[in-house]
Amino acid sequence: MIRFVVVRIFQALPVILAVITATFFLIRMAPGGPFDSEKAVMPEVKAALEAQYKLDRPILDQYFSYLADLGEGDFGPSFKYPGRSVNELIAAGMPVTAELGFYALIFAVIVGGLSGVIASLHPNTWRDHLPMTFAMIGICVPSFLLGPSLMLLFGVHLDWFPVSGWGDIPGDKVLPSITLGAAYAAYVSRLSRAGMLEVLSQDYIRTARAKGLSEWRVITQHALRGGLMPLVAFLGPAFAGLLSGSFVVETIFQVPGLGRFYVQAAFNRDYTMILGTTIFLSTLIVIFNLMSDVLAAWMNPRLRSELFNYD
Amino acid sequence: MQKINSNHLLKVDGLSVSFVTRNGIARAVEDISFTVDRGKTTAIIGESGSGKSVSCYSLLGLIPTPPGKIDSGSAIFDGQDLLRLSDERLRSIRGRRISMIFQDPMTCLNPFMTIGKQLAEPLICHQRLRRGQARDLSIELLREVGIREPEVTIDCFPHEFSGGMRQRVMIAMALINEPELLIADEPTTALDVTIQAQMLSLITELQNKRDLGVIFISHDLSVVSDFADDVIVMQKGRIVESGDRSSILGSPTHPYTKKLLSAIPRGGKAVSSVRGDDPLVQVKNLNTWFSSARYRTPIRAVSNVSFSILPGEVVGLVGESGSGKSTLGRSIVQLIKPTSGSVKFADLELTKLSNSSMKHQRRFMQIIFQDPFASLNPRMTVFDTLAEPMHLHKIVENKDVTSAVFKIMNDVGLTRSSVRKYPHEFSGGQRQRIAIGRALAVRPKFIVADEPVSALDVTIQSQVLTLIQELIDEYGLTMLFISHDLSVIRKISDRILIMHKGSIVEEGSSSKIFEHPENDYTRALIDAIPGRKLQVS
CATH class of the missing domain: 3.40.50.300 (P-loop containing nucleotide triphosphate hydrolases)
Incomplete structure (x- = not known):
């Protein structure tokens, strides 16, 4: 078990290094720089700023000095928020984004899981077609359309929930969470339907029925565990995706999360901020993937004995 | 004979089952009748698709409806007609008084649950026993079906057991509520001969001990020839012949029964084909x-x-x-x-x-x-499958490939018209003919x-x-x-x-x-x- 995790972490290191390198050089290739703006800046001022942030040095030199700082856990200073480090900015935005992602995931699992399981139990009836139609819509409709629509309906017309903010007025967390979670709910729904249908056709389900178990017991005791395995494997990538993909929703609902910093940083050519957020998120993706792999292995007795008992 | 008829354990009369398919209604079982007595074995013999499993599954409400539908008939078990019971009443019989063993022990046990939990389920569900009691009974029964160290192995998962051991667990699970009737659907087909012999003697031993009625479904007449009391031969959903064992095996009248009997491999090779003393x-x-x-x-x-x-x-x-x-x-x-x-x-x-x-x-x-299902490429036609090795090894000139393919198809008994078909369009036997044809396509010396x-x-x-x-x-x-x-x-x-x-x-x-x-x-x-x-x- 420990060996499995350690091996996987070491496998991830080159991936993260590749991400760092690619991001570092790609943003440098983009036209413009952090200190360009519409207003003409005096060349001396610009030169002084660039010297302060080491931008006047050769690019390879900058790359290695960045890596060295990174080794000490330092993402460097932000170019656009003078006096604040990238570490501080991530620490400020991350909890909000994580909370939003967490609620969205809960919404996705409950709504998607339930509708997928119900659909699988009545294949090719209206109880199957209805949630699957919604799932299809959920996958197709982008969040910048869904968000404003929900705002209009529940915020303006029905006046149930506030339309923006985060943690200021009770209920203001509902709409952003649903908007962010909707597409994932749709995926979860389709995944759990497919997983359950597969398991329900297995021989051991027939065995369970032949024992005279009630249909409820057949499903809860025998089918759910195997049927929801694909869902568990999806949770890790899903949570990572929620964290890194929340900037649209954060912008629509004025949520002060990491996603907005991220997008602004890209527009501002805030090199260290872009790099810092990218590295941070890609590390999270690796960690969450690993966690859901371990969880999926734990749920499968066969893999469990191989992974956990034979180190 | 008439007197015994009145107290059959199970009496099936005129059972017909059909399935709604895209191509219309398929009659899986048509008008079959048979009986099972306490302590006796009724064997149902037929090849795959003959309706032998469907007829037994439908007795216990185990066929999906729709698309399945029981059209007519009755199945009297202890004075009640199984085909007309409510779901709930039927469930109280299923696994309690009538239980089943299935063909493939590798897939019939839940891989996510320990053996012990699966064994205890029927006890808890039907007899409302406590977990501890159920566990003790399970251990006892596991020992009876020949599982070593049941106190330890009861907490194992199915994948830790061999096929033979899993089938023993299946048998234990079926017998745990001391049923009166056991339906065994090809219980030994997926097992080795030696394990098969052990399973058969285990089933007959338990049957004698508990005065159990058994329906034994198989495609192989030789398997049941040692212990079946009555034999029913099914073909295409109908019973073509039935009677006691000695009459079916000794003097079969229907041509299909005769064919089944002659299909049992017996005797040795007539003429040796060895040429030369230098080993190849x-x-x-x-x-x-x-x-x-x-x-x-x-x-x-x-x-x-x-x-x-x-x-x-x-x-x-x-x-x-x-x-x-x-x-x-x-x-x-x-x-x-x-x-x-x-x-x-x-x-x-x-x-x-x-x-x-x-x-x-x-x-x-x-x-x-x-x-032959797994070893042929499902996206290649018969022609491609047979022609590929010929091209690869340049066996024949390009212009002669077609005639060479037809020659092989003829040799392995496939008709020319199926040359453009894909593997899924063939039956198992035909697919194995294709596989044999592919091996022969390069004109090998050794296979x-x-x-x-x-x-x-x-x-x-x-x-x-x-x-x-x-x-x-x-x-x-x-x-x-x-x-x-x-x-x-x-x-x-x-x-x-x-x-x-x-x-x-x-x-x-x-x-x-x-x-x-x-x-x-x-x-x-x-x-x-x-x-x-x-x-x-």
Whole structure:
């Protein structure tokens, strides 16, 4: 078990290094720089700023000095928020984004899981077609359309929930969470339907029925565990995706999360901020993937004995 | 006779079942009637698709409705008609008074649950026992069905058990509520002969002890010939013949029953096809070991095996699953690299050949696999499957490929019109004909046939065996024929090798092996052949 995790972490290191390198050089290739703006800046001022942030040095030199700082856990200073480090900015935005992602995931699992399981139990009836139609819509409709629509309906017309903010007025967390979670709910729904249908056709389900178990017991005791395995494997990538993909929703609902910093940083050519957020998120993706792999292995007795008992 | 009829355990009358399919209504079972008595076994025999399983599943409400539909009939069990009971009433009988064992013990147990939990379920659900009580009863029953150390193994998961052990667990699970009727659906088909013999004696032993009525479903008449009281023969959803065992086996009247009986392989090969004394294949001290992360020492799948095959000779290799016989076959044709030892093919040392020169040699040696469903590429037509090796090894000129393909199709008994069809459009037996045709396409000298008939129904099995025999003569083939079934091996081989735990334990002509077996394991194998009475008669 420990060996499995350690091996996987070491496998991830080159991936993260590749991400760092690619991001570092790609943003440098983009036209413009952090200190360009519409207003003409005096060349001396610009030169002084660039010297302060080491931008006047050769690019390879900058790359290695960045890596060295990174080794000490330092993402460097932000170019656009003078006096604040990238570490501080991530620490400020991350909890909000994580909370939003967490609620969205809960919404996705409950709504998607339930509708997928119900659909699988009545294949090719209206109880199957209805949630699957919604799932299809959920996958197709982008969040910048869904968000404003929900705002209009529940915020303006029905006046149930506030339309923006985060943690200021009770209920203001509902709409952003649903908007962010909707597409994932749709995926979860389709995944759990497919997983359950597969398991329900297995021989051991027939065995369970032949024992005279009630249909409820057949499903809860025998089918759910195997049927929801694909869902568990999806949770890790899903949570990572929620964290890194929340900037649209954060912008629509004025949520002060990491996603907005991220997008602004890209527009501002805030090199260290872009790099810092990218590295941070890609590390999270690796960690969450690993966690859901371990969880999926734990749920499968066969893999469990191989992974956990034979180190 | 009339008196007994009044207290049958189960009396099925005029049962018809149909399924709604895209092509209209398929009548799976039509107007079948039979009875089962306490302590007796009624065997239902028929090939796959004959409706034998559907008729029993429908008794217990285990067919999905829709698309399935019970059209008519009655099934009286203890005064009540099973077909007209409410779901809830039927459920209280299912698993309590009537229980089932299924064909494939590998897939019929829930892989996510411990054996103990699965065993206890019927007790908790029907008798409302406490967990502790249920556990004690389960341990006791596991011991009765021959599971060693049940106190420990009860907490194992199914994947930690072998196929035979899983089927024992299935039997324990079916009997745990002391039912009156047991429906066994091909309970031994997926098992080795030796394990099959153990299962059959276990079932009959438990049956006698508990005065259990048994419905035994099988495609193989020889399996039930030792213990069935009544035999029902089904074909295409109808009963074509039924009666007590001796009349069905002794004087069958329906042509289909006769065909089933004649399909049971018996007797040996009539004429030897051996030509010459210089061996074509020579295996010396061959070892194939697999290293595994789980065990410190490597698994010795093939351990120090030596034998030779003369030109034209058919050598039968027998052993149970896990004995290393498939690994040996694959090691000979270098599909698996042997760990050490030598394999000579016409004086050429195969283990030392480079990959490219081995590729060239593959023209002369081919392999046929067990599962014709899995070993054919589903996206290639028959023509492509047969023409590919011809192109690869440049067997014929491009312009002659079509006629060569037709010639092979003709030889293996496929009609020309199916040349553009894909594997899924064929039955199992036809697919195995395609697989055999593919092996023959390069005109090989030597073929390793790895359980080529094990996945097939008996009647199909006997057709394919006959075909292989004809092809051996026509193409002048030398063959290593691998099977777990001694009676199949005996029918086709000149000489027999018995393999056990990676080694050859006995070798000899088939008459010597059958009449004077020297090794204990060989004797056990011979004793395990089902329906030995039939074979002698």
